[in-house]
Amino acid sequence: MKTILTGVRPTGNLHLGHYFGALTNWVKLQNEYNSYFEIADVQALTDNFDNPSKVRKNVREVAIDLLSVGIDPNKATIFVQSMIPEIAELTIYYSNMVTVSRLFRNPTVKAEAAQKKELFGNEGESITYGFLGYPVSQAADITVFGGDLVPVGEDQLPLIEQTREIVRKFNNIYGETLKEPEHLLSASPRIKGLDGNEKMGKSLGNAIYLNDSEEVIGKKIMGAVTDPNKIKKDDPANPDVCMVYYYHKLVSDDLDTICSDCKKGCRGCVNCKKELINNMNAFLKDIKEKRKYYEEHPDEVDKILIEGTNRAKAKAEETMKIVRNNMQLDYFDK
Numbered sequence: 001m002k003t004i005l006t007g008v009r010p011t012g013n014l015h016l017g018h019y020f021g022a023l024t025n026w027v028k029l030q031n032e033y034n035s036y037f038e039i040a041d042v043q044a045l046t047d048n049f050d051n052p053s054k055v056r057k058n059v060r061e062v063a064i065d066l067l068s069v070g071i072d073p074n075k076a077t078i079f080v081q082s083m084i085p086e087i088a089e090l091t092i093y094y095s096n097m098v099t100v101s102r103l104f105r106n107p108t109v110k111a112e113a114a115q116k117k118e119l120f121g122n123e124g125e126s127i128t129y130g131f132l133g134y135p136v137s138q139a140a141d142i143t144v145f146g147g148d149l150v151p152v153g154e155d156q157l158p159l160i161e162q163t164r165e166i167v168r169k170f171n172n173i174y175g176e177t178l179k180e181p182e183h184l185l186s187a188s189p190r191i192k193g194l195d196g197n198e199k200m201g202k203s204l205g206n207a208i209y210l211n212d213s214e215e216v217i218g219k220k221i222m223g224a225v226t227d228p229n230k231i232k233k234d235d236p237a238n239p240d241v242c243m244v245y246y247y248h249k250l251v252s253d254d255l256d257t258i259c260s261d262c263k264k265g266c267r268g269c270v271n272c273k274k275e276l277i278n279n280m281n282a283f284l285k286d287i288k289e290k291r292k293y294y295e296e297h298p299d300e301v302d303k304i305l306i307e308g309t310n311r312a313k314a315k316a317e318e319t320m321k322i323v324r325n326n327m328q329l330d331y332f333d334k
Helices: 016-029 041-048 052-069 085-095 100-105 107-120 134-144 154-174 214-222 243-251 255-264 269-295 298-326
Strands: 003-008 034-039 076-080 149-152 182-185
Touching (some): 016 052, 052 076, 154 182, 214 269, 269 298
Parallel strands (some): 003 034
């Protein structure tokens, strides 16, 4: 089986954007590939270096989210990034091969750097060494486990291309050592936020989280954006500009009736939202039941993380033994 590597930063609980945009695909892929799912706590610290307790807390929370949606530790390896020192070692070796100007040309980094400059001013003051170099760290994540494929969305393609460049340069200098990974482009959609924003995000306050209670989900959906031109209950409306209908399409049946009634003015927004609340809670029921189990059995979650991290570390050690040998750093190996 080919190997895939992907992961998530533990900066908060996972939401519907993660679920439909990535997690459902990961559950499928674990049956088809040798799968490594990384909880990328080191990368989370690039933006949260002054709040380590936040990252620490969310390592287990993200692990529970992964388990609750169907990631099976008997099929896939779930591991914690910081517990694999070989990743950090390989990152250092790679960093000698990548120029600062090349990192700034990475479209993904460039876009995020521009956002930081807008928020905090001068780039040199707002961008840390760790942030600028995170594509190098990602390259180490992928290659230390012999990743053949990396499941990504289109916005992550520049990061995979940079990994391929690093591997080609490394192999050119030190001989054929590492695999050059390919991207596995996700067909999953990017999920919009409740406010109509093109992205559902932790920092935007527009997300439904997998661990949200029924009451919280109800309040969030009741505040969702609807057609601004629908003033009265019986006014016809356009479901294509309504976030309530957008979410109905994710979790509800009988969409033809919902759409038709909306266009005819036979469906009030309040009732439509209440129907979505019921359907959303029904949709998330199994996930929440699994989540409740793991919340009540934290030792089992820790055991899964420890065993997964140990498996990942064993693979990383194999790779780094070859790397050190080819870089002539195996001074005392016999």
